[in-house]
Amino acid sequence: PDYIAPEILQNQGKEAEFGTEVDWWAVGVFIYEMLIGETPFFAEALVSTYSNIMDHKNSLRFPDEPAISAHAKVLDLIRKFLSSADVRLGKSVDEIRQHPFFKNDEWNFETLRNATPPVIPELKGDDDTTHFEDIEAKPLQESFQLPKTFIGNQLPFIGFTYSNELSPILKIQEAASSASTTSVLSNSSTKSNGVSETEYEEVTRKLSAAQAAVSESEKKLRSQLEEISRKEETIRKLEDEVARCTESMRISENDMMQMQERVRQLTESANDRRLEQELRVQREVVRSLEEKLSKARDDEAAAKLEIREVLNKLAEEKEASRRQVITIGDQKREIETLRSKITDQSSKEDELTRKLKKALEDRKENGIFQVLTAD
Structure with missing residues (x-):
């Protein structure tokens, strides 16, 4: 529920179609999450989370820390993704590419696939898991306890509607190789x-x-x-x-x-x-x-x-x-x-x-x- 766009919440129970603008909203949410460490509109109660999303103009805040404030370009990118649908960044791919965040001297969109990543992990083998966090085994509970109320923690895509005809992903799929397409479709299925x-x-x-x-x-x-x-x-x-x-x-x-x-x-x-x-x-x-x-x-x-x-x-x-x-x-x-x-x-x-x-x-x-x- 943390990634649902406000226009989807406004049209719940109604017949409505959405385009890529709801996807770009979700992109803004996970960029914020990667930078800050949590989603921008998170609240303990699901109703409060939805209220924060609907009031995103006032509820979107960034920590007042120098390390965060130094990333002015990415903060502006997040704000433009997490805005109203009529002014949201993402009406075209070129519009997104023109944002200052994507302009630098190290790479561009033509050389990005062949660029050297800033960090290359050293692996001892295919089964090397030293770069993964250790997961502590949780003790088994005596009985399965049902939650008292429905909180929706396991519903990340409820209400998320995607129209393939309105997005550039169709052209990307047509241009992709047959082997990679079959693999992606199988994994997605x-x-x-x-x-x-x-x-x-x-x-x-x-x-x-x-x-x-x-x-x-x-x-x-x-x-x-x-x-x-x-x-x-x-x-x-x-x-x-x-x-x-x-x-x-x-x-x-x-x-x-x-x-x-x-x-x-x-x-x-x-x-x-x-x-x-x-x-x-x-x-x-x-x-x-x-x-x-x-x-x-x-x-x-x-x-x-x-x-x-x-x-x-x-x-x-x-x-x-x-x-x-x-x-x-x-x-x-x-x-x-x-x-x-x-x-x-x-x-x-x-x-x-x-x-x-x-x-x-x-x-x-x-x-x-x-x-x-x-x-």
Whole structure:
């Protein structure tokens, strides 16, 4: 992913064609890597790497060291390769050859193939490996641990589209010798197919895992939604109960006011035992009504407290569901990205197979033509 051109990222998921400008972008990246020791837009997270590539005008930086600053020509060459597609260096081979970096007194493009390299390693034999770095054997792990997230470290060419018709490589291939062409095609086929199959299996496995995770998340979400629906139904019932209690309280308060007025009237006109007896009865009724009113108020307070607790729990569950929905959306976008990568990978394999077959057929026809000419 460190070598992907920004225009490829901008057109992901769309139908778009690219020419050699994406290759020259990659050339700028590996020149930077050879000079600095790491790729220019590298970040720990794949998303951050893509963000740096999209914001290459601001994120492209060089170390502030005298040893680096002394290479002004190569720094300018890197900047012109790592620029927007409309102004990027590489519209023609002559344009690249005219860059100051390629102008020197030691070699030119006509003598480059026969020039003496600055360093010629001394070899004791064909199997001499003294110039290679020692590779320490890593201890075997107890079990194969799957990465938690897809980081794309093994996808160096995902989204990299190359149009042979738009590049000068076609003329170079036609001018090359038959032996070297057959060897290059054979080696390219072996390496490319090996990487593609491994990458295809890896992406397919990750896609299956992501789909299983999404299915499980959707199942949990449905369960949570059903639980929320049940909670909302409980809240509606409690609200109805509160409304009934409130109405009962209103009626009881109205009855109590009427009884109090009646008691006042009876008290004022109580002249005999019958009125006093009626007064006692009315007071008993008032006391009973007051007890009912007190109980109704307690019931209302308890119902309101229960509603408040249910509402708080419902809010927490809704928040959890919202986060779950966001997680599912991220997983679905990851699946779409994986599917797009698998499609691109399959297209690359088909295109490579077609080119190899065509090249071999051309070589066979050229070989037959040479034999007939020799006869």
